[in-house]
Every structure is written in C-alpha cells, then in structure tokens.
Amino acid sequence: MSAFEMAARDAASVKVDSTAIEALEGDLRGSVLLPASAGYDQARLIWNGMIDRHPAMIVRCAGAADVAAAVNFGREHDLLIAVKGGGHNVAGNAVCDGGLMIDLSDMRYVRADPGTRRARAGGGATWGDFDAETQIFGLATTGGLISGTGVAGLTLGGGIGWLSRSHGLACDNLVSVDVVTAAGDRVRASEDENPDLFWGLKGGSGNFGIATSFEFQLHPVGPSVFAGMTLYPLDEAQEMLLWFRDFMAQAPDALGGLAGLVATPDGAQVLALIGVYNDEPSQGEAVLKPLRQARQPLLDTFAATPYRRIQTLFDAGSPPGLRYYWKSSFLDSLPAEAAETVVAQARKSPSPSSKVFVEFLGGAVSRIPRESAVFDHRGSSYNLLIIGGWENPAQDEANRTWVRETWQAMKPFESEGVYVNYLGTESDEGGNRLAEAYGPGKYERLVALKRKYDPTNLFRMNQNIRPDASG
Numbered sequence: 001m002s003a004f005e006m007a008a009r010d011a012a013s014v015k016v017d018s019t020a021i022e023a024l025e026g027d028l029r030g031s032v033l034l035p036a037s038a039g040y041d042q043a044r045l046i047w048n049g050m051i052d053r054h055p056a057m058i059v060r061c062a063g064a065a066d067v068a069a070a071v072n073f074g075r076e077h078d079l080l081i082a083v084k085g086g087g088h089n090v091a092g093n094a095v096c097d098g099g100l101m102i103d104l105s106d107m108r109y110v111r112a113d114p115g116t117r118r119a120r121a122g123g124g125a126t127w128g129d130f131d132a133e134t135q136i137f138g139l140a141t142t143g144g145l146i147s148g149t150g151v152a153g154l155t156l157g158g159g160i161g162w163l164s165r166s167h168g169l170a171c172d173n174l175v176s177v178d179v180v181t182a183a184g185d186r187v188r189a190s191e192d193e194n195p196d197l198f199w200g201l202k203g204g205s206g207n208f209g210i211a212t213s214f215e216f217q218l219h220p221v222g223p224s225v226f227a228g229m230t231l232y233p234l235d236e237a238q239e240m241l242l243w244f245r246d247f248m249a250q251a252p253d254a255l256g257g258l259a260g261l262v263a264t265p266d267g268a269q270v271l272a273l274i275g276v277y278n279d280e281p282s283q284g285e286a287v288l289k290p291l292r293q294a295r296q297p298l299l300d301t302f303a304a305t306p307y308r309r310i311q312t313l314f315d316a317g318s319p320p321g322l323r324y325y326w327k328s329s330f331l332d333s334l335p336a337e338a339a340e341t342v343v344a345q346a347r348k349s350p351s352p353s354s355k356v357f358v359e360f361l362g363g364a365v366s367r368i369p370r371e372s373a374v375f376d377h378r379g380s381s382y383n384l385l386i387i388g389g390w391e392n393p394a395q396d397e398a399n400r401t402w403v404r405e406t407w408q409a410m411k412p413f414e415s416e417g418v419y420v421n422y423l424g425t426e427s428d429e430g431g432n433r434l435a436e437a438y439g440p441g442k443y444e445r446l447v448a449l450k451r452k453y454d455p456t457n458l459f460r461m462n463q464n465i466r467p468d469a470s471g
C-alpha cells in the first residue's frame with residue numbers, strides 16, 4: 001500500500017492511502033486521474049494560460065452521485081478542493097495545486113422542454129451546449145457571450161449576456177438548482193425548497209455547494225435575430241462611443257449592446273459597436289438604422305443572423321491558452337472625459353489581444369428587485385471590463401501594468417462594487433473588493449448562509465465568503 005501526499009485544507013499536506021483512492025474509483029461512474037494518468041494534463045487546463053496548477057488528483061464526475069462521492073472523499077481526507085465547471089474563470093479557481101479537483105466538464109447534458117419552456121443543464125455544460133439544445137425549439141435564456149463559458153460559473157455569479165436587457169441575468173431565470181452540499185447531501189434549491197440557498201446561488205458564486213444541474217426558464221428567441229457590429233477608426237472612437245451611449249439610453253429593452261475597443265485581425269485598433277435585437281428581425285433593422293447611418297463605418301456586419309452564431313461572435317477573439325489578466329468596474333455614467341480616457345488608454349495597449357469592453361445594462365436587469373438575488377448592481381448602467389491578453393510570458397508585467405493603469409485611469413467614473421464573475425484573485429484585488437462585489441447588507445447575509453451550508457469552508461477555491469468573516 002502506498003500513500004500520496006496531497007494539499008490539505010488547513011495544514012500543509014495530508015497523506016492519502018492508495019487503497020482509499022482505489023475504493024473511491026470503484027464507487028464512481030466517472031474516473032480518477034492521477035498525474036501519471038492519460039488525460040491528466042488536458043483535464044487540469046483551464047482557459048487562462050497564466051494558470052498552470054497541478055492537482056494531486058482529479059475526479060472526472062459522470063453525475064451527481066460521483067460529485068457527492070468526491071465531496072465526501074475530499075471532506076473526510078481534509079483535502080483542498082477545487083471545482084471545475086466550464087474552466088473560464090480568469091482567477092483560475094477551477095484548479096488547485098496539490099489538492100483534489102472535482103471536474104464536472106463531462107456533465108454537459110442539456111434537456112429542453114418546449115411545452116413548459118424550461119431547460120435543465122448539467123453542472124459542466126457550456127453555453128454552446130445550452131444554446132444548441134434550446135435553439136432547436138426557438139428558445140433561449142440569458143447566457144454568456146462566448147460559447148465555451150460554463151453555465152455553472154456564469155450563472156452562480158449572475159450572468160450578463162445579449163438577452164439581459166430583455167430577460168434579466170442568467171440567475172434571474174433560474175427555476176431550481178440541484179446541489180451537493182459540503183456534508184455530501186443532495187438538495188434542491190428553488191423558491192419553494194431551501195429558498196435561502198436558492199437566493200445564495202443567484203450571485204453568491206460557488207460558495208454553498210456544487211451545483212450538479214440548473215433548471216432555467218426559457219423565452220422565444222430567434223432562431224434569427226438582427227445583429228452585428230459597426231467598426232470605426234480610433235480617431236472617431238470617442239465621438240462614436242458617446243453617440244452609442246445616447247442611442248442605447250433610448251433603445252428598447254430588446255436591444256442588447258456592447259462597445260469594444262479591440263484590434264482587428266490585421267492589427268488595426270478600432271471601436272466596435274455591437275447590437276443584438278431580440279425580436280422580429282425587421283423591427284431590429286429599423287431600430288438599428290440610426291446607428292448604421294450615424295457615420296460611415298469601416299465595416300458594417302448587421303444582418304438577420306442565427307442567434308447561435310451571435311453566441312459565438314467573440315469565440316475566436318478570446319482563445320483558451322493565452323495569458324489573461326482582467327480588471328473591471330461598474331459605471332453609473334459615461335461622460336465625455338471617461339470616453340476620452342478609455343480611448344487614450346486603448347492607444348497604449350501593448351497587445352493586439354487586449355481589449356476594453358463597455359457592457360450596456362439597464363432594461364430588465366434594472367427592474368428586477370434588488371432583494372431577489374445576491375447580484376447587487378442593478379442600478380449601474382455600464383460594466384467596464386479591461387482585458388489583457390497576450391502570449392509571451394516575458395510580456396506579463398507590461399500587460400498587467402496596462403490593465404491596472406487603465407483601470408486606475410477610469411476610477412473617477414466608477415460606481416460602487418464590481419461584478420463577482422470578473423474579479424481576479426483575492427491577493428490581486430485586495431482590500432474589501434469581495435464585500436463590495438457582494439454588496440452592503442448582502443455580504444453579512446451570505447456569511448450567515450455560508451455558516452449554515454459550509455461551516456468549515458470546504459468550498460474555498462472561489463470568490464470566497466469565509467464562515468468566520470465578521471461581514
């Protein structure tokens with residue numbers, strides 16, 4: 001019998017017998033991967049190439065029973081646990097060094113029911129999986145802008161997408177969630193069952209257990225929507241960003257919008273103004289006409305387009321494996337000085353893969369009552385996301401510095417709080433950033449919920465709410 005040294009939760013390490021691992025493997029429908037196993041290196045990879053961690057053991061779960069077995073194993077052996085859904089979180093919380101990684105990425109089933117207009121998705125499903133199975137019925141719910149992002153992580157943090165202004169955040173469309181708690185119990189959370197937990201799952205990140213399936217309310221969407229983008233040279237970016245701000249302020253809720261300072265494939269820096277109209281394409285064409293006529297763009301891609309294709313619009317621009325570093329803030333207003341500042345910072349970007357996004361909120365997001373979910377930023381009009389992306393490790397400092405300087409330069413315009421799904425690591429974000437993300441009053445309630453569902457902080461590789469925090 002041999003023993004494996006593994007990272008522990010509250011000590012440096014712990015020894016785990018090989019017989020215990022064999023017994024766990026015997027219980028699973030899925031598999032256990034150790035560092036020498038085929039597939040181990042692929043399984044430990046996540047989207048952000050800056051994160052290169054080596055778990056001592058990966059449990060690839062085939063279903064909720066496997067998740068419960070892995071949680072019990074991790075708790076009984078006092079192991080450091082990381083949970084992987086889609087693996088897109090920029091902070092890298094889906095993977096740990098030396099501990100146990102509970103990997104849900106084989107649990108990608110999605111079942112849509114056109115009769116009830118509901119869909120159920122496994123804890124490792126991606127938005128690409130979800131849209132494929134719901135769009136065959138012409139249905140959808142608010143989901144991520146990139147098809148590889150996990151339904152789990154995105155929804156547990158809130159979930160902003162093209163449909164947010166029509167239907168609220170992804171978490172606002174949850175009907176129920178099946179969860180494996182820290183005690184290894186399988187519970188259901190909904191408005192009627194464990195409503196406190198249900199509230200906590202709508203923005204409280206992965207703190208309260210492992211979600212093994214999500215049930216969503218669906219809405220008629222597409223299958224074609226009027227959508228696309230217009231591009232402008234950087235010299236016209238400030239003026240057109242302000243024009244778009246005013247246009248979106250008057251736009252119907254059916255229009256989802258985003259402004260991006262990005263580089264084209266040939267390296268030219270441009271402003272992209274993107275719109276997705278979630279209703280009749282002919283109406284969308286009329287609504288978007290003023291944008292397309294405001295000024296001659298470098299490119300105009302607006303057309304009736306399958307919603308599924310729109311949901312992959314950014315895929316090529318955010319490939320997995322690059323090195324990434326992000327910072328983000330909510331903005332209440334976007335005055336001329338803010339537009340001038342952000343364009344000036346874009347000019348200094350050290351990498352063509354870096355970008356700055358302004359996501360337009362409002363609409364249904366702002367009308368859903370604040371108390372209904374943990375997500376607390378419904379009054380903010382814009383979400384600013386500064387994305388550093390580059391290939392060469394020698395460029396790490398230059399890129400991180402550009403992201404930080406851009407974020408600092410935009411500080412005078414930010415409002416309170418930050419979107420939990422765009423937060424980096426705790427050590428990088430510092431201070432009270434996490435409490436700010438969860439919002440005043442809500443953080444205290446979340447601490448109490450953490451004490452109830454995870455008193456020993458078994459699930460800590462996340463935007464962590466500590467059970468012993470004073471709130």
Ligand SMILES: Cc1cc2nc3c(=O)[nH]c(=O)nc-3n(C[C@H](O)[C@H](O)[C@H](O)COP(=O)(O)OP(=O)(O)OC[C@H]3O[C@@H](n4cnc5c(N)ncnc54)[C@H](O)[C@@H]3O)c2cc1C
Nearest residue numbers: 085086087088089123144145150152153154160206211462
């Ligand atoms: C390319 C890209 C595009 C994005 N686009 C959007 C967007 O359009 N809108 C938006 O709102 N956000 C977006 N995000 C942010 C995204 O919502 C977060 O990064 C989110 O955490 C990703 O979820 P995941 O399951 O892919 O990530 P993971 O890294 O697997 O998980 C994220 C966190 O959730 C926990 N977790 C994962 N699965 C589970 C589970 N089943 N149960 C409990 N905890 C779990 C993990 O432990 C980790 O702490 C994007 C991110 C990227 C990288």
